[in-house]
Every structure is written in C-alpha cells, then in structure tokens.
Amino acid sequence: MPIKERRALSRILIGEKVKFGIDEPIHEGITHDFSPNGISIISDNILPPNSKIVIKIDTKIGRIINVEGEVIWAKTHTDRGSIMGIKFNKPNVELLRIYQTSESSSK
Numbered sequence: 001m002p003i004k005e006r007r008a009l010s011r012i013l014i015g016e017k018v019k020f021g022i023d024e025p026i027h028e029g030i031t032h033d034f035s036p037n038g039i040s041i042i043s044d045n046i047l048p049p050n051s052k053i054v055i056k057i058d059t060k061i062g063r064i065i066n067v068e069g070e071v072i073w074a075k076t077h078t079d080r081g082s083i084m085g086i087k088f089n090k091p092n093v094e095l096l097r098i099y100q101t102s103e104s105s106s107k
Contacts, residue, residue, distance in 0.1 A: 011035045017058040022047065025056040036096050038069065038087045046074045046084040053086055057095075065094050 011033040018041055019025035029043030039055070047053060049071050057065040067088055074084040 011040075016060060018055055019058075020047075020053055020055045022051060022053060025054055031057065032083060034095065036088075036091045038072070038085060039067075040083055040085045042081050042083045044082060046076065046082045047071045049074055055086065059098070063094065065092060067092050067095065 012035070013033045014031050016031045018029050018031055020027050020029060020041060020043075027043055027045035029041040029045070032040040032042050034040070039057075041055070051071045053069055053071055055067045055069070057067065059065060069086040069088040072085045072087050074082070076082045
C-alpha cells in the first residue's frame with residue numbers, strides 16, 4: 001500500500017548552498033528540496049526538532065535569500081547524510097517565485 005503524501009504542496013529538488021544556525025547562520029549545508037512552506041537541509045551539523053532556525057540560501061542565480069523557521073524533524077546518518085526538515089515562519093516572496101517558475105517549467 002503506497003504511503004499517502006501529507007504535504008499540501010509538492011516539493012522541488014534543489015541543491016543550493018546554505019548557512020544556518022539558531023541565532024546566526026554558522027553551519028553549512030546543502031538544500032535537498034523545498035516548497036513555499038518549508039525546506040530540507042543536508043548537513044553534518046543538524047539541529048534538533050523544535051529548534052528555531054535562521055537560514056541563508058545562496059542561490060545559483062547569485063541571490064542570497066534569508067528565511068526563518070523551525071526544525072520539524074531531523075534524521076542522522078541516512079543514505080544522504082544527516083538531514084532535517086524546516087517549516088518556514090512565513091512564506092518568502094523570492095522562494096515563492098523560484099517555486100512557481102520551477103513548477104511551471106516542469107509541466
């Protein structure tokens with residue numbers, strides 16, 4: 001029996017460099033996927049669930065995007081490395097634009 005997807009919006013696979021941390025972005029990682037509501041990050045330095053987090057996304061188009069959120073889940077030592085899922089405090093307009101552009105180009 002297939003597992004039902006709980007997300008209202010599908011996620012898009014991306015591989016952008018990020019810096020993140022609790023008060024300031026000090027750890028490095030790579031984004032795995034994102035939607036307008038959240039993002040997952042692969043890193044050697046993940047934060048525990050319920051941590052407040054600030055994230056600086058260094059996009060391939062040369063823009064730096066800053067977002068804030070909360071770690072919802074974290075898994076260590078997976079086949080991709082350690083990974084955590086973050087829910088944004090509020091949607092980011094630039095990320096929404098990237099999301100919409102990616103969605104329309106994948107159709």
